[in-house]
Every structure is written in structure tokens, then in C-alpha cells.
Amino acid sequence: MAKIAIMGFGTVGSGVLEVCRRNAASIARRAGEPVEVKYILDVRDFSDSPDAALFTKSLDTILADPEVKVVVETIGGTKFAYPYVRQCLESGRSVCTSNKEMVATYGAELLALAREHGVAFLFEASVGGGTPIITPMHQCLAANHISRIQGIVNGTTNFMLTKMKRENMSFEEALKIAQQLGYAETKDPGDDVDGRDACRKIAILASLACGHHVYPDNISTRGIRDITVTDVKAAEKLDSAIKLIAWYDEGTDSQMAVGVEPMLVPNSNQLAGVDDVFNAVLMQGDMLGDVVFYGKGAGKLPTASAVVADVIDALKDGVKVHDSLFWKPAPKREGLVKDPGTYAWYIRVRGVAAALLPNVAGPGHVVLEENGEAAYRIDAATVDQIEEIRGKIRVLGGEVALVLKQLAD
């Protein structure tokens, strides 16, 4: 009988308990022994719960019990989660977490700490919820060099963009529905709609791909607040969909580039058809070519099932599995990672006649004009050139209201 503890009994934490119980038999078969939740750490009062006996408010209870081999962290955030996870690893416990913020911020440090203490630090559920992404990436693609990642990794914004496209909704209307369905936070939906959640996830995948820590603070991150019905319509005319894409490109001469931004995705690209709350991550391996992992992103049981799979791994393998799930610490750099690429672009411009745009913005074509705005597709430009175009339009008394890079096929 393997004993584990759960820290944080919110949505995912309670899901972990449920998964462990509902699939007890098959989990036992795969782990080689039954898995039992012995403690649940939570500051809130659960004395009325049928599982009241499992609850503790003190981490020391868990640390003092030598029977506990693996600790699940589902507190979220970093304030408590980070010191608690450190203590668990230092005490010789493996830790499995769904906490992307903590992994994106302290991943290299916690991986090193786990290695030092001969235990596992696993976080499959931190990207893609229940959809397997991190494990196939570091394990099945172990013989590949991963040069590119492009993903739809935030289900909430993908749901909203799908609504906007299918039902001609505004951003505000789509957000309202996402909040009513519990997909977006009611108080502050910024983590989702401003791209911070996607940023943490691509920080984790980029770190794993390039082998050293990539900080969320260094990743240029833009959400979907500026997308309007006009943009959605223009995208359709361009046989494309607008998607919030988290991307990584190893570049040449280790000039790694990484970003989160809404992009124009041609319908011929598989990511264009990924709708609703689904996530999909495309990776390019040098031996393998493109591979895509696709599934429903979040949700209590999907995410919990990924955490439990990590628990099974941790119980079986201890530290040995982690030669491939590892990246080195790196100093935080100043400012944002630059994107040196040349792309096709979509811009929406106010206050400048559409007829002038070819002169101002270079070769391309007007996609549509309405309500005093013009949507224009630029054939090829770098990020710097787009900034120059923005300046020129300002000089003409206009304004660039939105810029979307086009994702390559």
C-alpha cells in the first residue's frame, strides 16, 4: 500500500481523491500496489466532510510520517505552494503538481532540488490539463531535437474565440458566457484573456525544449481583448481563424524566440480547427517531423487524472525517469525575448484611407473596410518593420488598432 498526501483540496485536489478512489483497481495494477490518500492539507474547515479524518492544517503532520512517499500539490499560486513543495522535496518526498505558475517560476530550482534528494518532481497536468504533452515530449521524443512548438494551451480564450467566430459575438459577450459557464474567473479573467496562463505554459514547454529556464517575464505576451467582430470576419475572408497561440522557436545560433499572441491561423493549419475548450500542441522534432497532442484542456477529473498518472510514475520510478525531464537554471534576462522572424501580417487601421495602406504598410491587400476601419494583409514584414508601419500611420493621423502575425502553414 502506497500512501500519498494532497496539499490543497480545491477543484483539482478533490479530483485527485476522486480519481484515486474511482479507478483504485486499475491504478493499483499500474502502480504495482494500491494507492491511498492518507492526508489532505487545507487551511479551510472540512470537519463536515465524510473524509474529515484525512484533513490536517499542518504540513508537519505530512513531513513527520515516513509512510508518505509522494505529495500532490494542488494549492495553486506560489506563496504557499513553493515553500511547501521545497520542504516536501527536501524531506525526500516526490511531488506531483498541476501548478503551472510555480513550475514556470521555480521549475529549474525545484527540478534540481528533486534530483539532489533523489526524488521526482512531476508536472504533466501543468500544461494541457489531462492531455498528455510533457511526458510524450520528454520521453517519447527523447531521441529528437525539438525545434518548434505551437500550441493552443488556454481553453477559456479558445472557447471565447470560437463563440466570437461562430455566433458573431463581441469579446465582451463571449467573456460573459465563459464566466457564466465557469471557464473564466468572474472577478479577474486576466490570467486567461490577457495570455498570462498561456505564457506560463509555453515557458514550461520552452524550458524543456531548450534545456534552460525560460522566465514568463521575458516572454512577450498579448491576449485577446482587442479582437473585434471585424477581425473575426476579416480572418474568415482570409480563409483563416484567429487563435491565441503560444509558440517557441529555437531559432539559429541559440537565438531562441518565444511568445504568446493572437494569430491569424490559415485553415490549412491543423490548429485552425481546434475549437471550444480544446487544447492542441504541435511540436516539431528533427527526426520525427510534426506531431500533435490534442484533447480537452482543463476540467477537474481530466487534470486530476494527469496528476494521478504522475503519482503512479513517481511511485514506480523515483528519480531515474528524470534525466529527460530536466532543465538548467538560467539568469533572468533584461526585457523581452526578441522575435527576429519575418511573417505575413494582418493589421486593422483606423483613420487612414485604405487606398493609402499599400504605400504605408508595403505590399499586401485590403481585406475589408467598415466603420471607418480598414483591415489589411501585409505580405511580409519583421516585428521591427511592423513598429515602423505603426509609426507611419500615426504620423498620418491614424492608428493601428490590431496587429496579428500569421502562423506559417
Place this chain on the structure above:
Amino acid sequence: MAKIAIMGFGTVGSGVLEVCRRNAASIARRAGEPVEVKYILDVRDFSDSPDAALFTKSLDTILADPEVKVVVETIGGTKFAYPYVRQCLESGRSVCTSNKEMVATYGAELLALAREHGVAFLFEASVGGGTPIITPMHQCLAANHISRIQGIVNGTTNFMLTKMKRENMSFEEALKIAQQLGYAETKDPGDDVDGRDACRKIAILASLACGHHVYPDNISTRGIRDITVTDVKAAEKLDSAIKLIAWYDEGTDSQMAVGVEPMLVPNSNQLAGVDDVFNAVLMQGDMLGDVVFYGKGAGKLPTASAVVADVIDALKDGVKVHDSLFWKPAPKREGLVKDPGTYAWYIRVRGVAAALLPNVAGPGHVVLEENGEAAYRIDAATVDQIEEIRGKIRVLGGEVALVLKQLAD
């Protein structure tokens, strides 16, 4: 330095050597030590090869060298591969293989033998080529009960069906091109076009899902030879595509069903958009919901990179990883596994007036009529009912030329 041996220096075997050399540094980092190919077993003469010194014609050379910890089997077939793999496992070597025929035929036995000798038997590359399918299935979905699998697992037939659809080609024309491109065997393309290759792959996935050996001989298997331009056209009218689907359904009361057949896939289903040589496997976990793994199926380096990833795993983990990658032996049953489901169907009928079909085949509608044939969509029927319909049409002097089940959304 970890030493390995390769048995069989064909396409995949030579790819394994190439991958090991080209990505030596990252493989070493992930395996925890450099990986070197010490022997290559092949009956053919390679004395002119720059690697001539590595070649041996005798398995005993490999078995006698205690330095060799992992053996790669890429001979193919079962005649030599099976006894050689047995000997390797019995001698305490882990084996990594891409050989679906061997795994589908002797998987349970070889897994048990590996467990008995404390070594690993790994075969990620046997399904989906380089695309990770088996590892995420048994490892990341370890906390899930897998109730359904639907996959496009044969790249050759998928390429042919794509050609037939896009370019209005006949089966024969599409086969010719597939042969010219080296996707299909020139001498006997039957393994691909008659579904035997797909059958072996779904036998492996079904065995892993249900926990006991599922024999290819018990799987109802039908290929794509009977698909005509008319069918492709009718499928388009039904907003669907014809795909060769390998499927598994756990059913109720352990009435597991499994099959390989061309199916009518509605365009709303993600598998409809999987074109060319790509593979995609959809799995349904009870906790996770649907998840899809997608990538280019075959190819020398993709497949080899999956074998090498298994080698890295075997070097790291030995036998412990395999509590989840395991299924039990089972007696071969008599005849084929029955499919008790009720489906919508597409039938193409010769020699019976289309107007009669609603009476003969039950509720549905005529999709198109041409060249004395009628394509008819049946709203709902079981496999047994389809056989009854076939009989009725024969009584009327007609013939059912093709039957396609419709894949549920």
C-alpha cells in the same frame, strides 16, 4: 557508455544507427550516459559499409557480450525476430522493437518473459511509427479506464483514400502512385490495402486497453479494395470522408468489440480531416474524455526515433516502468469478435431500383444513383440486420457491392 545492438539493418534498423549518431549529445543527456551501437546483426553482406566492423551474422556474438544491455529488433516478421527476441530477453537484455506483427502475435508472452527476467520489452514504434501513442496511453492515461479507441493507423491507405477523394482517382490508380512513392509494397500491397497492418496495430492497442491478449485472427478486418469513385462522391454528399478505421470498444459486460474497416467519417469528426500519410488515434478515457495523438505515421527516421526513445527508457528504467505496459495471455477464441453496436450505414447496391431501397433496407435516403448503382444511407441498423438486408437484396436479384459503417461523432 551504454552499448546496444541492432538486429536487422533494413530501413528502421539503419535509421536507429543514424538517429543515435545524429542526436548523440541529447540522447546521452537524456539516457544519463552516451549510447553506442556495438553490434549490428544482419545475414546480408555489409563488408563494404563504413560500419563493417559492427556487423555480425550470429546472435551468439551479441548474447556473449555482457556489455550489451539493450537489443533493438528491426528484422520484421516473426520467423527470426520472435526466437531472437526470446533469447535476448532470456539472457537479461531489454528489447525495443518496431515489429507490430511480432507484438500483435506474441506480445503477452514476450511481456511476461521480460518481466520474469527483470528487463524491458518496449514497442512504441509498432503503432503510429514515430508518433507517441503507446507510451502516453499506458503512462499518462494510467489513471484512466480506456473505453474506446478509433484510429487511422495505416498511412498508405490513408494516402490512397486522400488521393481518391482529392483527385477523383480509382483505387487502382491511387495504389499505383502509392507504389511509385514507396508507400505500398510493389509485389503484394495486401498488408496495407487489405487492412492487415492496421489489424495488428489495433490488436496491440486493444490488448493494452483491455489487459489481455487480443489476437489479430479474431479481429474482423476489411481493407479498401472495394471503394470506388462513386463511394467517394457519395461520402462527400453526406459531408463525410471514407477512412480506414481501426477501432476498439470495451462494450458492456466485457463484450469487447474490435475491428478494422473502411468507414464513413462525418467531417465534424476530427479523424475526417486526417489526410495523406498521417496517422491519428483517438482514445476515450473515463476521467479524461477524448484525447488525440496525431503525426506522420511511418518513415525511416520518425520510426527510428521512437525506437531510440524506447532504448533510452530501457537504459534508465529497466523493468519498473512496465507495470503499466503489460497485458495477460489469453486463449485464442473461435472466429471473429462480434460487433453488437447499432450504427448508421452507407450501402452501394447494384441491380435493384433505388426506389425499392427504403422498403428493403429500412429508413434512410438515396444518396445518389449512377451506372446502375444506388448509394443509400441507412439511418440505423446492427451488423446482423445489414446481413439480412444483404440477403433480401440478393433475393431481389441485386447485390450489395459495398457496406460502410458510419463512425459516431
